[in-house]
Amino acid sequence: MRTFPPERIVCLTEETVETLYLLGQEDRIVGVSGYAVRPARVRCEKPRVSAFTSADIPKIMALEPDLVLTFSDLQADIAAALLRQGVTVFGYNQRDVAGILAMIRSLGALVGVADRAEALAAGYEARLAGIAARAKGRARPVVYFEEWDEPMISGIRWVSQLVEIAGGRDAFPELSAQKAAKDRILTSRQVIDARPDIILASWCGKKVRPEKIAARPGWDTIPAVRNGRIHEIKSPLILQPGPAALTDGLEAICDALG
Template sequence: MNPRRLPSRIVCLTTETVEVLYALGEEDRIAGISGYTVIPPRARKEKPKVFAFSSGDLEKILAVAPDLVLGFSDMQADVARDLIKAGVAVHVFNQRSVDGILAMVETVGRLVGAEARALTLVAELEATMDAVRARAAALPRRPRVYFEEWDEPPISAVGWVSELIGIAGGEDIFAERARHPGAAQRILADPLEAARAAPDIVVGSWCGKRFRPERVAARAGWEDVPAVRDDELHEVKSALILAPGPVAIREGLPALAEIVARWAARLHA
């Protein structure tokens, strides 16, 4: 492949493509990032922030003269349209599953001529999942898990998170809801719906703010929920699991697996 035909000034409008480019050793190609980028932390110091997530100044993006912009989902459809009208090449990902995350890694690798390294990274992520699955297979019982992405209103797990719960050995109590890509379809209209499902474990990952287990425990009608009764209210930081990138598998999945393993150990102590 002629390196002169590869993009050399990439703007990443979400954190996961920044993460992948750094993991592939291709961070020098990044000309700008989203202000919500968190992985890796050094990117926030090294790269100019040119956009938020769904809003921002188009001129700030154009000012860094990108030859490729990487976006995510319909939430960035407007900026993608405007960039295309301005003559910029745009690739918008829409990964909502574990396979989608792996496919995104492979595609980013191909876009920058680093396919072999991308496939190696995917193999590492698959090995992580295989190891977690093997440990989960030895569990005496799979706990019922309620994952809460937001508290007011309560929002249940998105697709890749629900899958990771299953890999970790749990059963997402709202697995059917997780098929919906948008948060609106995952809002619990009845705040007692999760309580009635009697989860063994509650995992909070309130996007952008600290999970408060005492608030969950104090909810009306939750006093007899097994997770509340047994003090199985846990946090996984949103930065580790709510972005559909490698970090969700590298760090979010092991965090879920550890919660499930501790639950199982307590159950059979």
């Protein structure tokens, strides 16, 4: 890092982009992931330099970044390539609500606005606590969250926690602790046996087809299918471990739970 706070930041996932905008530090961003859509104006304000598991290294280098922000082991090869080019890389790996809040606080400190980041994170904590308090004492519907359809993959930890905060009960809480998607693969029989009251689906950028879910063999016995309670949650709202999940993503879950 040539300067502190860094003046030229490239964000290779959406949640750090949104966080920097919320902290009023968007002028520091010089490049973003192709999946960055929050806030909407980022799509016309910042050059796109990466997908999720691939990046245009020459394009990133041409931006002369002081810092590149990455996420998870899935971007490890990108991080290594940039490190070999002499770029400072900071990798996040948040997989639960506490990790999201820690990322916000850490990123705020990294760009010199720790007080703003603390206020932002504390505001989210208060909101989450308020929603959880309103759900307390109510009947908790069983919720199956589907992150992908072929193969079927259940929700990751932060999604499971947000379902619980909203007043639901994750159908597969034991799987949510598994960080890798391959470790959260389900069989159709497991879902049928879990008898979820509500099905939430977010197919990681692919449009959800509720009718295809309902038509799966044997699924007509599932309460969620019988009662027409299959809901799509758009992936930018819930599958990015950042502010979107804590706000609009959680709101979408609350709406689905009714």
